[in-house]
Amino acid sequence: MRKPIFDLFLGHGVSAKTKVILLGTPDLPLLSGLRSLNLEHVSPTELMRSEISRSSRQTVGTDLALAAMRRWFFTRKPDAGFVLTDFPATLLQAIMFDEWLDVRGESLQGIIAGENASPDLVEHYRTLGLFIERPELTAA
Numbered sequence: 001m002r003k004p005i006f007d008l009f010l011g012h013g014v015s016a017k018t019k020v021i022l023l024g025t026p027d028l029p030l031l032s033g034l035r036s037l038n039l040e041h042v043s044p045t046e047l048m049r050s051e052i053s054r055s056s057r058q059t060v061g062t063d064l065a066l067a068a069m070r071r072w073f074f075t076r077k078p079d080a081g082f083v084l085t086d087f088p089a090t091l092l093q094a095i096m097f098d099e100w101l102d103v104r105g106e107s108l109q110g111i112i113a114g115e116n117a118s119p120d121l122v123e124h125y126r127t128l129g130l131f132i133e134r135p136e137l138t139a140a
Contacts, residue, residue, distance in 0.1 A: 018081040019108045021088070021125075024117030040076070043086040044069055066093070073100050091120045098128075 018039060044065040069087055076082070088094040101107060110132040111125040125131040 017079050019106065020082070021084045021108060021111045022114060023111060023121050023125075024114040039081040039083050041083045041085070042069075042072060043084070044089075045086060066096075070100070073097075074104075078104055078106060088121065089118070091118075091124055094121055094124050 020039075088097050108130050111122075111130045112132050113122050122131060
């Protein structure tokens with residue numbers, strides 16, 4: 001029996017406006033496929049490197065990481081696509097990110113969960129109808 005092929009963009013055509021969130025630790029084939037797309041790949045860790053180099057403060061906390069993510073989000077072009085990893089990490093961050101999207105009149109194309117994804121976040125996005133069920137993850 002053949003294993004179904006998971007293609008996030010099947011039937012949609014890849015667009016530079018695609019906005020996707022990866023929860024937890026994504027598997028390498030999926031991450032490699034997404035990295036090959038012409039989308040901005042963003043994580044709080046990457047943004048914090050530039051914040052640390054710009055700032056004289058040595059303490060980096062979640063407040064600074066959240067501020068960096070907010071700055072990135074609101075300074076990017078509204079129609080630019082992205083792939084987010086490691087954010088949102090909590091349900092509160094997810095709700096806040098949903099509000100940011102609403103303010104700019106944007107929407108996500110989907111949420112994909114990898115290993116160790118927060119069950120609260122998965123349920124939140126499943127309730128919103130954004131969670132993409134991957135056959136290879138749900139088959140037991």
